[in-house]
């Protein structure tokens with residue numbers, strides 16, 4: 001079922017084929033229930049190649065449930081989830097493996113293994129999915145440290161010795177371990193101070209620009225939505241209520257969407273210097 005309001009740039013007619021080629025994840029009519037409780041109700045959503053998609057919604061609306069369902073960690077009761085053209089999670093083991101090697105995940109709070117050093121944490125996906133010598137894994141893991149802006153002396157540290165921002169970067173380095181095409185970020189800037197959060201957003205944008213990475217970001221962070229996201233999707237009542245650029249959010253008439261995107265904090269962020277961007281939908 002389509003969203004109640006679609007992105008004006010959504011494909012139709014002859015343009016559809018080329019835009020369809022750009023869809024790397026297609027969630028169609030997905031339903032997830034826990035007992036009597038329906039969390040996702042025929043939800044549909046596309047993620048496009050090279051975009052930063054921000055996924056928002058009220059607390060408890062099912063953002064994490066959708067993420068976990070895409071990752072195959074929750075059962076769904078209906079619908080399909082195609083990732084890189086493969087019907088995941090119903091695919092064969094080989095196909096699932098092929099998909100898993102092309103994505104990286106940064107779970108909320110980093111979720112690093114506390115008993116492993118930063119370097120060992122980054123090597124976990126390499127050990128799981130690749131057959132590399134220890135020396136090569138160390139070398140690649142050190143490159144990932146550089147990529148996310150961590151100093152090389154962080155390699156031997158344990159998560160308990162890192163700041164919140166460093167934990168996020170280390171977790172991002174681990175998500176990038178297999179050179180994925182898409183990364184899923186669950187509340188990547190939560191717990192960071194505004195400067196740390198802005199730096200993290202900048203890092204994500206740089207990775208998108210330099211590596212062509214696609215980013216699916218669950219967030220409550222208005223700064224991230226305004227500064228970093230190309231498109232935003234809003235979850236409500238088990239469905240995507242609206243999706244599109246910031247300008248679509250600002251024009252959308254729905255109580256939660258209005259209070260979120262026109263609330264006091266949002267108005268502070270859409271300060272005069274940002275207002276032009278917001279109105280043009282350039283985010």
Ligand SMILES: Nc1ncnc2c1ncn2[C@@H]1O[C@H](COP(=O)(O)OP(=O)(O)OP(=O)(O)O)[C@@H](O)[C@H]1O
Nearest residue numbers: 034037039057058059060061062063064065066220
């Ligand atoms: N394994 C589970 N069993 C039963 N209920 C669950 C399970 N996982 C999630 N839920 C329920 O699904 C609903 C949506 O949870 P979810 O964590 O996806 O919300 P969210 O939108 O990510 O919220 P927040 O913004 O607060 O993180 C909640 O009511 C939650 O209790």
